[in-house]
Amino acid sequence: MTRQGRGSTGQGRRSALPAADYKAPALVHEGASGGLVVDFHGEDGRRGTFDVGKLPLPGWHPLLAEAFAMRTGPGGGLRTLSGAQNRWLPLRRWTDFLASLDPQPVVPAQLTRYHVNAFHTRTDSAAGTRQRDMAELQVLFGQEKIRDQIPMEARDAFARRLPGPRTNPEGGYSAGELDRLTAAAREDTARIVRRIRTGEELVRRQQDEPEGIPPQQQQLAQVLAEMAETGEVPPGTGIDQWRERRELAAHLFLTWSDLPPLMALLAIATERNGETLKELPARHRLLENRAVEVRLVKRRRGADRWFETVTWEIGTEGRELHTPGGLYLLLLELTARSRAFCGSPSALCVWRNGHRVHARGTRHEHYAPFEADLRAGGQLQLSTWAATRTKPVLADPPAPTERAKGQENALPSVEMPLQVTFNKIKTSVDARRTRQLGGHLPSSAKSNTAQVLYTPTVIPSGSTPDQLTGSGLAPGTAHDLAHGHLDTAWSACGDFQHHPETGKPCGDSFLLCFLCGNCLITQDHLPRLLALLDTLGRLRQRMSEEEWWKRYGLVWVAVRRDVLGKFTPAQVAQAQKEQVPDALLDLVEAPWETP
Incomplete structure (x- = not known):
């Protein structure tokens, strides 16, 4: 066969065939x-x-x-x-x-x-x-x-029957947490850009006007010019030689320690998951210098739906860190030299200290870290970056307990670093996009009236009438909620007779309860909510991505972002141990509509 790779066949093009004596290698x-x-x-x-x-x-x-x-x-x-x-x-x-x-x-x-x-x-x-x-x-x-x-x-x-897999849903970040994470990732990425552009400018001056370089920078300029030509980083000296080499290489090349803030910002700007970002290609197409077209790898969508072509806005000059297209082109700029030395088609190419792979001092220290194995991302340590930077990214303080309320001498809450994962970023930006579009995700095509994404009232501190009253509910409502008199399919309704939008008795599907200001959720509802998420997750494997988002995307985002994030991991873990009946989707969908 003379043609290789995806795209080697197509309409009007004959398939490449093996020779007559070809035998497939034994697996x-x-x-x-x-x-x-x-x-x-x-x-x-x-x-x-x-x-x-x-x-x-x-x-x-x-x-x-x-x-x-x-x-x-x-x-x-x-x-x-x-x-x-x-x-x-x-x-x-x-x-x-x-x-x-x-x-x-x-x-x-x-x-x-x-x-x-x-x-x-x-x-x-x-x-x-x-x-x-x-x-x-x-x-x-x-x-x-x-x-x-x-x-x-x-x-x-x-052949025994196994229950469906129990997932461990991750809630998203609050608006404040997402803003702080975005600001930190943007600040550190801007610092990386300034560092490499300064090194590139020094190389340019060494090549074009060496006499204009200040004396204190002449030796560095000569070394950087040699590195730019060969890709080889000179050895360091003494016990700090590895640190010296990293600092020297960082003048021109992206390093492994640069990836956490850069990839966190990519996830926020592009609204894509970590796997897709790790496989970003360098190949792209500019559209009138206003947008960039990139073909992404989309996993978990079936054998015939592996790719998606996206168009990302570039934005104005100076706003590269605020737009997906501008950030993508900036990434290609930062990795251009390493990509040229290693010959990879990947957008993410970095320099590594090659003593562990016997490549020290050679151009083989440049490589694409995710080209051979996506699991290399396990070493990214996004949370470590967020916690160890000069100004750590902090999580919101926990809500005060009932016992601490009203106590003047109560100990102040301890500031905790934010736990950063690609999943939590993706959940958060999905929720943010949903709010920005008035209740619709970009891929959603709901035919009913626009829903306003209200925040349900979540009471994680307890489920007794006294605890519920202490959370601000009227005594009568707290009593009925504690005894299950207000329960619907997966939550409770504080005022069924007065819908927040119409003021009339509610006629919406139970799936829209999570987008309603009358929605009340306590810890007692957690097992049913987790069962609902499990069912939605299984449906996602059986339906097209577009149809799934159209029918269930708003619910999934609301539960993961606005509900689960209010409960502690221990509460979620305890709820996962409880056996619950079917997720009851048949109550909200006509039989002929069930996927």
Whole structure:
């Protein structure tokens, strides 16, 4: 085949075909150590190797290698390297568990119902981990060519019904927290831009007018000009040589420590998730110098919906840090030299201190950190950046407890650094966009009247009448709320007879309660709310992204941003342990409309 990569076929263009004697390489083969190895070639262009020979119980290796190769092969459901790596972990835990038993089922034919049940009920793993492991093993050993190699009683044990995955929803930031985070990311990014542009100006002067450089900067200018030409950073001296090299490289190149504020600001400006930002391409198209067109990778949307072309506003000169297009072009400017030296098509290319990869002092210290593995983002440590900068980014102080109210000598609340994650940023900017557009997300096309995104009244401190009265509710309302007399499907309604917009009895769907000022939520409602989020999450996998946002996006944003963020992690964790009935979506949707 002479053409490679996506886009090599299209309408009116004949498909590239292999030669007549072509044979596809075997996905399972013998590795250098003599054990079986499974090769993975992902649709995201990344490759990996999984060494089955390093697992315990050699009698299981042929079956496991065949099963995993089918799971990750062309007909399997895993299309990315990160997905394959995540599914490899349950397989490792399965073999480690079997190897710990006495006696061991050394071959698949010896597997019994007892072994499967014991793995599912083991006590050394969290409930969520056990559930995910069992769900993956059901798929792995349920494949047509694999299931007949497992004894019948073990297959029956694997066939148990598992409850839907319990998610751990992350609420978003308050308006103040998001503003402080944005200001900090913008300030630090501006500092990075000034630093690199100053270094570039010194290189330009060294090349064009060296006689005009001040004497105290002449040596630095010569070193930077050499670095700009070769990409090689001179070695440092003494015990601080690594710090010296980092500081010297930072004059011209983006470094790993620059990524947290820059990527946080990208997430805020572009309203995209972390995975998409890590795969930002350098290739783009300018539209009359007013906007930039970029083709993004969109994961989790099915095999045929991996890409989306977006158009980002550039804005006026000097406002690059405030617009998605301006920030994207600024990123390309900051990474241009490293990208040229490493030859990557990625927008995110940085310089690293290469002593750990035996590339010290060479141009191989320039690389695209997320090109081979998106999991490199685990080292970004956004929260550490926010907490350790000169002026830390702080979270809102917690609301005073009932006991502390009215006590003059109560201890002041401790200022806590803000916990920064891409998920919380995405949730927050979704909520902000919803408010700015009067209740509509950009992809939403709701046909009913515009909804104003009210903030529901959330009372996280307790559910007794006294606690509810202390939160500002009238005694009668507090009594009815505490005894469940005001409950609807997932929350409670403080005044069903008077809608905030119309003043008339409410006729809206229960899903719109979260956008209503009459909505009341206490800790007792948490289990039902979490069940609703779980159901919406499963529907998101079955529906198109546009249709899902149209029908459920406002609810999802309101619950995650305005409700869950008011409860502590301990309260959410406790609610997740409670068994709840079905999410009751059939109460708010006609049967023929249910996805």
